[in-house]
Amino acid sequence: MWKWLHPYANPETSYHLVGKLIPWFAVVSGALLTIGLFWGLLFAPPDYQQGDSFRIFYLHVPAASLSMGIYLGMAIAAFCGLVWQLRLAGAAVAAMAPVGAVFTAIALISGAAWGKPMWGTWWIWDARLTSELILLFLYLGVMALNSAFDDKIAAGKSAGILALVGVINLPIIKYSVEWWNTLHQGATVSKLGKPSMTLDMFYPFVFCFLGFAFLSAVIICIRFQSQILQHNVTRPWVKKLVTVEENKHAV
Amino acid sequence: MQFDSFSAFLDMGGYGFFVWLSYGSAFLLFAILLWSSLSGHKHTKQQIIKKLNRDEKLRQRAQQSSAGVEP
Amino acid sequence: MNSKPAMSYFTVLTFIIKRELTLAYRHKDDVLNPILFFIIVVTLFPLGIGPATNTLATIAPGVIWVAALLATLLSLDRIFKSDFNDGSLEQMLLSPHPTYIIVLGKVAAHWLITGLPLIFIAPVLAVSLHLDDNAYNAMMLTLLLGTPVLSFIGAIGAALTVRLKNGGVILSLLVLPLFIPVLIFATSTINTAAMNLPYQGQLAIIAALLVGAVTLAPFAISSALKVSTN
Numbered sequence: 001m002w003k004w005l006h007p008y009a010n011p012e013t014s015y016h017l018v019g020k021l022i023p024w025f026a027v028v029s030g031a032l033l034t035i036g037l038f039w040g041l042l043f044a045p046p047d048y049q050q051g052d053s054f055r056i057f058y059l060h061v062p063a064a065s066l067s068m069g070i071y072l073g074m075a076i077a078a079f080c081g082l083v084w085q086l087r088l089a090g091a092a093v094a095a096m097a098p099v100g101a102v103f104t105a106i107a108l109i110s111g112a113a114w115g116k117p118m119w120g121t122w123w124i125w126d127a128r129l130t131s132e133l134i135l136l137f138l139y140l141g142v143m144a145l146n147s148a149f150d151d152k153i154a155a156g157k158s159a160g161i162l163a164l165v166g167v168i169n170l171p172i173i174k175y176s177v178e179w180w181n182t183l184h185q186g187a188t189v190s191k192l193g194k195p196s197m198t199l200d201m202f203y204p205f206v207f208c209f210l211g212f213a214f215l216s217a218v219i220i221c222i223r224f225q226s227q228i229l230q231h232n233v234t235r236p237w238v239k240k241l242v243t244v245e246e247n248k249h250a251v
Numbered sequence: 252m253q254f255d256s257f258s259a260f261l262d263m264g265g266y267g268f269f270v271w272l273s274y275g276s277a278f279l280l281f282a283i284l285l286w287s288s289l290s291g292h293k294h295t296k297q298q299i300i301k302k303l304n305r306d307e308k309l310r311q312r313a314q315q316s317s318a319g320v321e322p
Numbered sequence: 323m324n325s326k327p328a329m330s331y332f333t334v335l336t337f338i339i340k341r342e343l344t345l346a347y348r349h350k351d352d353v354l355n356p357i358l359f360f361i362i363v364v365t366l367f368p369l370g371i372g373p374a375t376n377t378l379a380t381i382a383p384g385v386i387w388v389a390a391l392l393a394t395l396l397s398l399d400r401i402f403k404s405d406f407n408d409g410s411l412e413q414m415l416l417s418p419h420p421t422y423i424i425v426l427g428k429v430a431a432h433w434l435i436t437g438l439p440l441i442f443i444a445p446v447l448a449v450s451l452h453l454d455d456n457a458y459n460a461m462m463l464t465l466l467l468g469t470p471v472l473s474f475i476g477a478i479g480a481a482l483t484v485r486l487k488n489g490g491v492i493l494s495l496l497v498l499p500l501f502i503p504v505l506i507f508a509t510s511t512i513n514t515a516a517m518n519l520p521y522q523g524q525l526a527i528i529a530a531l532l533v534g535a536v537t538l539a540p541f542a543i544s545s546a547l548k549v550s551t552n
């Protein structure tokens with residue numbers, strides 16, 4: 001049943017497949033982001049409570065949900081790598097970690113910039129913010145471990161184990177932080193209720209979310225390609241590929 | 252269109268600083284990430300070419316020296 | 323094929339713990355330094371914050387636990403490093419005994435060497451920080467249940483970084499975020515106890531973390547060691 005998938009475990013096949021996907025993903029992401037951001041920033045109606053500051057929503061929420069989605073993807077790749085001994089999985093983990101870290105950082109920064117006008121402070125030790133910050137630390141740990149090894153295969157495997165340990169810990173951390181927060185929070189910050197979102201506010205969000213998702217896919221694919229090359233330096237196909245591209249540049 | 256003029260768009264109903272701060276920093280971070288990914292890919296290829304050239308040179312030298320010893 | 327193993331699992335476990343304790347006895351500095359570090363870090367807080375009794379009493383649980391985290395972190399490097407360097411770690415992994423038992427023995431020994439002394443010193447330091455009288459039992463219980471969790475989680479990081487020359491900094495980056503739940507539940511147990519409220523709930527969660535760590539962490543540690551040694 002899964003036989004059709006086997007050729008893609010070959011680094012050369014996946015390298016070329018990913019290479020073909022990158023331009024398509026880039027075009028789709030560019031189009032969706034252009035539509036979504038113009039719509040969200042210019043045409044969507046302002047929120048009745050938050051005014052125009054709510055337009056940060058179109059950046060903040062996609063970034064926050066993708067930061068968690070990429071971690072999940074990384075953990076799934078790590079799991080496949082450990083169970084089926086796929087070497088490509090190490091490359092995938094290494095490719096996803098920096099992208100996820102950037103999305104987490106953007107979620108934190110935009111959250112702070114949204115919190116200042118709404119809550120009157122850049123940072124509160126709110127459960128969501130704190131667990132997002134810890135997620136950033138987990139990403140940075142995976143990146144640091146991955147770059148600490150000279151041997152690329154060992155690096156991929158170690159980073160994979162850490163990503164899996166992190167994904168088991170993530171619910172515990174989230175639960176503990178939420179619980180800690182309800183105990184410690186003196187002045188309750190009103191979460192401004194859940195504003196019922198109208199459709200003309202919601203459609204641009206869908207565009208933005210998909211646009212950012214494809215953007216992350218583009219960057220992950222590029223990084224995945226260079227990881228594959230670094231994993232397979234001695235293979236004949238890499239030599240051939242690199243020399244062919246070098247000659248193209250020379251001409 | 253929700254805004255009457257370009258300056259109103261930039262002002263964002265008084266929240267301009269915060270909105271453009273978040274979008275600006277996000278744009279900057281994405282640009283850095285994309286640039287580092289692309290240049291990293293290029294760098295990887297160059298490293299491999301360098302390694303190939305070095306190996307080739309070593310092989311040639313080894314052949315030359317063995318050829319020099321033989322006669 | 324001899325179906326009966328030469329040594330029972332329990333014998334292997336005690337053998338490993340005994341070996342580690344003997345080694346620790348011969349390198350007393352390695353054992354004493356984290357404990358000294360623990361004492362000094364706790365002493366620094368009153369000097370930095372001021373001697374006001376009330377302030378010290380409120381921060382006491384957090385200070386003691388953060389210092390315990392850091393002291394554990396400091397001692398993690400030696401769990402596998404010396405065994406890795408002289409090759410005995412590889413021998414242990416090649417032995418017919420399950421790596422689970424070996425790893426369990428090593429982590430248990432690490433806790434006996436560094437975790438247990440912290441528990442004995444903590445009350446003395448708590449007195450100097452004017453910890454509330456009601457909170458002593460809770461503090462001892464959290465340390466008793468919580469420090470083994472730190473040893474288990476820390477050993478994962480130590481196993482991942484054992485091959486690296488200067489893995490210490492990376493080790494702290496990997497391990498400290500994973501310590502956060504223990505810190506949160508432990509300090510809140512002590513704070514609840516100081517307010518004379520029932521704290522069994524939080525204690526039960528720490529116990530659950532311990533059970534989870536004992537069952538799951540050795541698998542992560544052994545697969546990390548396999549990656550590091552081949």
